[in-house]
Amino acid sequence: MKDRTNQEWLDDLREPDRDEALADLRAFLVRGLGYSLASRSDVDGVLIEDFAQDALLKILDNLDTFRGESRFTTWAQKIAVRVAFTELRRHRWRDLSLEAITEPHGIDFVPDFLVDPEAPPDQQTVQRHFLESLQRLIATELTDKQRQALVAVRIQGIPIEEVARRMDTNRNALYKLLHDARQRLKSRMEAEGLSPEDVLAAFGS
Amino acid sequence: MKWKWETLRIWMRRVMPRRSGDGMDAELLKQMARGIMTTRPDEIGCDECFEQMDRFVEMKLAGADPAEAMPLVQDHLARCTSCREEFEALLAAVEAMD
Numbered sequence: 001m002k003d004r005t006n007q008e009w010l011d012d013l014r015e016p017d018r019d020e021a022l023a024d025l026r027a028f029l030v031r032g033l034g035y036s037l038a039s040r041s042d043v044d045g046v047l048i049e050d051f052a053q054d055a056l057l058k059i060l061d062n063l064d065t066f067r068g069e070s071r072f073t074t075w076a077q078k079i080a081v082r083v084a085f086t087e088l089r090r091h092r093w094r095d096l097s098l099e100a101i102t103e104p105h106g107i108d109f110v111p112d113f114l115v116d117p118e119a120p121p122d123q124q125t126v127q128r129h130f131l132e133s134l135q136r137l138i139a140t141e142l143t144d145k146q147r148q149a150l151v152a153v154r155i156q157g158i159p160i161e162e163v164a165r166r167m168d169t170n171r172n173a174l175y176k177l178l179h180d181a182r183q184r185l186k187s188r189m190e191a192e193g194l195s196p197e198d199v200l201a202a203f204g205s
Numbered sequence: 206m207k208w209k210w211e212t213l214r215i216w217m218r219r220v221m222p223r224r225s226g227d228g229m230d231a232e233l234l235k236q237m238a239r240g241i242m243t244t245r246p247d248e249i250g251c252d253e254c255f256e257q258m259d260r261f262v263e264m265k266l267a268g269a270d271p272a273e274a275m276p277l278v279q280d281h282l283a284r285c286t287s288c289r290e291e292f293e294a295l296l297a298a299v300e301a302m303d
Contacts (some may be wrong), residue, residue: 179244
């Protein structure tokens, strides 16, 4: 591949005759994705070519947003990685409905607290207090959307963008929503006498 | 959508210790405690993290300390599984191709 400066990449990709630059960049992205996805058994060479092609179009559409704060190739690879993971997550969770996130599964509630019996008594007290507050405040202080997102992302481990798509929002907005939920829980807990330091110490953080 | 109590029960069940006990649920609860209690008002979102990720990766590979130079990116990567996954994938690619 021809060695290019950032400016040369931009110039070459903006030329009418840009086939060589496009081929170079595509080959670069394919190689990079090979390393990025090396540990995944659900990805083959054909899929990587598809990701690189999709990324290439996105990169061309967004050339004006490149600010030159890194090498052009790193910036381009970043977009390719995002394209690839977005597709892989979409595929992995394609059968999941919003209802599956929120519908009951018929599991009985066990009114019991997870308290480490090995912990010192004062830490067990804080753990118990934290759990009791968490259970109650999630039910009373969060909005329906916050609860739904918290369960799906933090507990069920569904990727944030997949939850966002089903809740008709986007990844960034959902992160902010979850952040607001955490802020709310934290401040309510602090008001109830649970200090962050004590809770972190009680859970061994 | 109406919140269902049953869902909360399922949720609580998840953070309860398993009878056989492999520590997963205890770990999840610990993560929740940490996630909530370390919440800071100035956290950045996924978009801002993505914007700065290429620079963060290059700094790291250059042997600099991006966590100190860009603490909010570091904080976001510690909290957001998807962004962390993409960061590690980008790091692996750039490192291998350097």
